[in-house]
Amino acid sequence: MRLRRAFILESPCKTDLKILSSAAIPTIWVGYMNPVQPFCSIKGNVFCHTEKCLSTSLTVTGFLSRKHCLRLLGTMPSRYYVHRDDNDEDERKRKREGQEGYIYFHKSRGQHILTNPRVLDSIVRRAEIRPTDTVLEIGPGTGNLTLKLLEVAEKVFAVEIDKRMVEVLNNRVAECGLEDRLTVICKDALKMDFPPFDLIVANIPYGISSPLIAKLVFGAYPFRSATLLLQKEFARRLLANPGDSAFNRLAVNVKLVAEVEFVMDVSKKDFIPCPKVDSSVVKIWPKTKVPDVDMHEWWAFTRTCFNKKNKTLGATFKQKKKVVELLRRSQMMDSLKDHVATRYNYDDYDDKEEQEEQSDGEHCFPSPCSEKDLVSFKEMIAEVLKAGGFEAKRPSKLSIEELLHLLSLLNQAGIYFNDRTKGKDVSNEGFVASYSS
Ligand SMILES: C[S@@+](CC[C@H](N)C(=O)[O-])C[C@H]1O[C@@H](n2cnc3c(N)ncnc32)[C@H](O)[C@@H]1O
Numbered sequence: 001m002r003l004r005r006a007f008i009l010e011s012p013c014k015t016d017l018k019i020l021s022s023a024a025i026p027t028i029w030v031g032y033m034n035p036v037q038p039f040c041s042i043k044g045n046v047f048c049h050t051e052k053c054l055s056t057s058l059t060v061t062g063f064l065s066r067k068h069c070l071r072l073l074g075t076m077p078s079r080y081y082v083h084r085d086d087n088d089e090d091e092r093k094r095k096r097e098g099q100e101g102y103i104y105f106h107k108s109r110g111q112h113i114l115t116n117p118r119v120l121d122s123i124v125r126r127a128e129i130r131p132t133d134t135v136l137e138i139g140p141g142t143g144n145l146t147l148k149l150l151e152v153a154e155k156v157f158a159v160e161i162d163k164r165m166v167e168v169l170n171n172r173v174a175e176c177g178l179e180d181r182l183t184v185i186c187k188d189a190l191k192m193d194f195p196p197f198d199l200i201v202a203n204i205p206y207g208i209s210s211p212l213i214a215k216l217v218f219g220a221y222p223f224r225s226a227t228l229l230l231q232k233e234f235a236r237r238l239l240a241n242p243g244d245s246a247f248n249r250l251a252v253n254v255k256l257v258a259e260v261e262f263v264m265d266v267s268k269k270d271f272i273p274c275p276k277v278d279s280s281v282v283k284i285w286p287k288t289k290v291p292d293v294d295m296h297e298w299w300a301f302t303r304t305c306f307n308k309k310n311k312t313l314g315a316t317f318k319q320k321k322k323v324v325e326l327l328r329r330s331q332m333m334d335s336l337k338d339h340v341a342t343r344y345n346y347d348d349y350d351d352k353e354e355q356e357e358q359s360d361g362e363h364c365f366p367s368p369c370s371e372k373d374l375v376s377f378k379e380m381i382a383e384v385l386k387a388g389g390f391e392a393k394r395p396s397k398l399s400i401e402e403l404l405h406l407l408s409l410l411n412q413a414g415i416y417f418n419d420r421t422k423g424k425d426v427s428n429e430g431f432v433a434s435y436s437s
Helices: 067-071 091-096 117-126 146-154 163-175 207-217 231-237 250-258 295-306 322-331 350-360 372-389 400-412 429-434
Strands: 057-062 079-085 103-106 134-138 155-159 182-185 199-203 225-231 259-264 280-288
Touching: 067 103, 117 146, 117 199, 117 225, 117 250, 117 280, 134 146, 146 155, 146 163, 146 199, 155 295, 163 182, 207 231, 207 250, 207 280, 225 231, 231 250, 231 259, 231 280, 250 259, 250 295, 250 400, 295 322, 295 400, 372 400
Parallel strands: 079 103, 134 155, 134 199, 155 182, 199 225
Antiparallel strands: 225 280, 259 280
């Protein structure tokens, strides 16, 4: 049968629909075929990237029932999917929300559904799931990935913040008779303790990538690996090595405790609605042997060094604000308690950036340490940097081993980065929060 106009939708499986694409269509867009309803009546709600295919005819060898299609799609056919900004005031769209059959994808929640079955299969294959594994999925959405995970894992915990998605997911999994192996937790993944799991496999909302990865690799969760779909640029940063322009604080912190492996790039066209950015899949392997370092001290140290990652360490540790903070944190101020508060005069400080930082009010002193103590503390840091050969080096170019060495030299000299006046914080909450926007 030759169709002049095809109703193009997303579906996990082209063979199920028995659609053969013409050579002109590089990606096969398949889905719910409704030969009765004329295409033009639904055109308004179809996403633009599907429209590319409209003029191309498809050779169709069979149709699926609407019910079967809905099961494959997990929810309504895409004419019901509307992507709406949270500040979109369109009354008609608002009215439709809540009506049966309509589901809105919210940008603020990163709701971009991965629909390419080949990509879904590759993610599951590269995750190397064993039949006895419990998998944690963050942000299952309508369940395209969840269903694939349920085919191979013993159990899946899916954490989803959006109640509407949870409903769709539960219905879809129940229709496949797999509900016994799925536990859906309707919570914010950043604000909960995860149940025990062996692996994480997820297409996460990109807005929470940093805090979520920090939570996973520094949380008390022993897991084999995390296979994650991330924004491409973000993945490049995680994969970056010292000296690469993308190497940053998160990369250095993750590399301390985990190995990161590139798996594959994923085009934005493989999502509905189509996001603005491309994606990549990476696999994170927690290291079995982690360097013996106080993590809170390490996090505070990398925060200080990577704040201006391309500045030389000599210049970074000359900044008055940094030195005063370090002096306070290193508990070297006991002898200075009686000093009269001093507001520093920055006129003699030839560092524009730092002056700007001061001007936001947050970092204004008075501080109870004297200029004399500050100068000698500064000299002490400079000596440590010089002795270790770090004065002219830039944090962005240092290996983990070099950074660990520098930290131990500074600590040996009594210079600390974590606030030792506050007592020991054993949780990683502050650290995870520091990556939240
Ligand atoms: C990129 S979509 C992925 C959907 C699905 N996994 C897929 O591949 O098609 C991200 C999902 O994460 C959910 N989400 C967003 N923020 C979340 C959070 N803080 N905790 C848990 N889920 C969240 C969204 O509602 C959305 O369903």
